[in-house]
Amino acid sequence: MPDIPAILISGLTKRFGAVRALDGLELVVSAGEVHGFLGPNGAGKTTTLRVLLGLLRADAGHAELLGGDPWRDAVELHRRLAYVPGDVTLWPTLSGGEAIDLIGRLRGGLDPRRRAMLLERFALDPTKKGRTYSKGNRQKVALIAALASDVELLLLDEPTAGLDPLMEAVFRDCVNEERRNGRTVLLSSHILSEVEALCDRVTIIRDGRAVESGTLAELRHLTRTSISAELEHVPADLPGAHNLVVNGSQIHFEADADRLQDVLRTLVGCGVRGLTCRPPTLEELFLRHYQVMAS
């Protein structure tokens, strides 16, 4: 893998009137990785992508895309990337097939074999006019136009919104293939299971700022493991345990990663008859950050 990151953003700020959509955002996406870009609605995910596409001009900060400046070198960079917008609108009078071909050609060409294969896998009828497609089918048109071209970087903005579970599975297969082909993917999403299943690394964004970034393993390390145990006798005190619930011989609690060692040592002394440890889900990670915001 080359050393320069596919995307390098630091201190990025974008204002819309009085609203700060991006407020000193930091984001690094290494070449060849599938990077999850997580955040609730209105966190600034789409604004970030549109700055990266040179559709918006940042007010402050630094953004670098495939080694170039997203605003100044927009046209050159766009030959090397493909974009799927979150809300796909098509030309009412162009058929889906025409839209796919047009967008692909404007980018510099697309592979007709991949196009045919993707049409089949996504089960899309390319002869229907743009205005007659459902939301999910419009999404498929944009996805096929992006996936059928030979590019280094895919910018996907909530690409599965509107897809049924079957098509979501097809989409995951496609992203995994892209990864095997060495392509970089920035996947903006608020669907945690999707990010968990697909992404090598994750950045969580809130109010235009990155609040967490790393591999899922690293992020999990920062948070608590949830433990249920059945014990011969319940200890009077369990240092390092949070939200301890005792139910007869059953106990349930959460433990910080750096206290796991101590907690388990105490448990062993209490005669463990059954033990379940569950790593934190991404959902718990996510909620932790957003509940802080809400409170």
Next chain:
Amino acid sequence: MTAFAGTGLLVRLVLRRDRLLLPVWVVAIGGVVSAIASAITSVYADPAQRLALGAMISGNPAMRALTGPVFDPTSVGGLIAWRATTIAAVLTALMSILLVTRHTRAEEESGRAELIGAGAVGRHALPAAAVLVASLANLATGLLIGLGLSAQGLPAAGSLALGLAIAGVGWVFTGLSVLAAQLTEGARTANAIACSALALCFLVRAAGDAADVEAVSWLSPLGWAQRLRPFAGERWWVPALIAVAGLLLLGASGLLARRRDLGAGMMAPRSGPANAAHSLRSPLALAWRLHRGALLAWTIGFAVAGAVFGTLAESMRDIVSDNPRIAELISMVGGGDTLVDTFFATELGLCGVVAGGYAVQAALRSRTEEAAARAEPVLSTAVPRWRWLAGHLAFALLGSAVILAVTGFAAGLTHGLRTGQPLTEAVRILGAALVQVPAVWVLAGLAVLLFGALPKLTALTWAALVTFVLLGQLGQLLQIDERVRAISPYFHLPQVPGGQFSAVPLVWLAGVAALLALAGIAAFGRRDLSGD
């Protein structure tokens, strides 16, 4: 009446959304009529002058085609009705068409109607609300005109009749645009159908009035408005005819609406090709796909208009042979060498401002595409912004030149067939029609500048076009300072055929247009893409 449930609430929604736009329309139309009235009152205070003007109009088919006949040249009111009816009626019709489409078909196309239709709202509530608000706006316009005229001391009956005539035209086109909204899936097409109908009504009335065939003028609602004869022995049964015509159109729309699904038109959508043609590979090719339908429709419309004008032109000569006194009057006022040429110059001037409408809508297609988020997928590919914008601009510039050339060619050809020199005349009038092009381009340039610098205010281009039309049509009558009238690019065009041709103003206008467009393209390259 469950089909109309929720209409009241929707009326309030329409009023809320248009709370600024509607009053502007109503007051502007009322203001134009008021200004015409006070100008005519002061300029034609002398009865002899009024009679002379009346005789001049009666003898000049070009003038009659533009504004219709004078029914009573002896009274000030009669002259006001002659001058104000057509212009106010066309503006009121446009107001009604745009309002109805915006709140019916555009709502369906955007999907917002679905949100409303899922509520406790009847099938016909959405169009009913649009019709009610349009009627309200028409009545307010009519009332304002009537009150404004009687406040200037004109007879109350005539003032009321003129107000009614204008409101009546609005009412007919309200019905017509509801009907158009049933036929097609796109709001753009619905507007185009209704506006074509308006243009056709204008053309039929113009032909009838120019050739002095009453039966033809009665075919057009614009003809009805004049033949209500405000200030000239009002015919009070004409408003009843207008009311019935509007109701028939609404009834027909209701029947069509019951036969179709929400969001659908009357024609089932056809499927398209699975693969794009080899040529669909550039922003210009995309622009061609988006513009070709409108360009074809405009070209056909302009060809028909040109052919009508060409057919009428030769009848100008008959009048000269009939009445030498009138011929003398016209050569004094007209400034053209021959009556035929004056006629062509007048009608081509009219085509020039209408072609300005084409140029503005073609240039502003860029804004429509951007607001609908369809610019984003194109500009996320290897297409520089200037090339995308230039695709739309090309259609504004070349398209307007094409439709004007076709008008001139058709007019010259039909005229030449009667005089025996079809090709010579076709080329001569084509050349004269192309003289309008640089002024049209200034409007296209202005549209691009606003799009680049102030994308949320692109509608100002339409305001500029209306201002240019009013300055051209009424500037002289209202005795507006030449320096003010000179802001209109059309003011600088040589009067051809017939008048003195000079290329200098044309070069200047083309230069101004180029500067505006280049500034707009540069500004667009520096700004954020933005939605609605």
